[in-house]
Amino acid sequence: MQIEYRKSYGRQNTKGVLKNISLTGAFLETETLELVPSDKVVIEFVVSERxxxxxCxxxxxxxxxxxxxxxxxxxRDTQIVDDLMYFVQNNREFRRNLLADYF
Structure with a gap:
């Protein structure tokens, strides 16, 4: 899932991809190597047009x-993570069904 993130005290957003999402965390794929363990970041994403x-x-x-x-x-924040997981899973199922119909 495409996201934007920034250090909690930063002003500039950076693009990344959130993968392997669970209720407690995820993998953030990014080309910048500026983040280090214990950095605080804020991720932004769109779920259901919001x-x-x-x-994090x-x-x-x-x-x-x-x-x-x-x-x-x-x-509310926990519900946001739950909604994110649901959104990602539904998109995955939709693509899987689309491919099954195509092939």
Whole structure:
């Protein structure tokens, strides 16, 4: 899923791809290597035509990206993560069904 992120104290957004999403975190694929473990970031994404923001902490990093831990502040933030997982799964199922119909 395409996202934008920035360090929590930063002003400039950077593009990335969120993968392997779970209730507690995800893999952030990014070309910039400026993030390090314990950095705080804010990710922004669109789910059901609504722009959402989520606070995260970088927990590890490698040459293709980093692991992020979601930092929900309340039940609404937890619901945002749940909606994100549902959105990604539905898109995956739709593409799978489309390919099955095509082939």
């Amino acid at each position: 722009r959402r923001k989520m606070a 902490t970088i927990v590890w990093k490698n040459s293709s990206g980093c692991g992020v831990r979601f930092q929900p502040f309340n039940k």
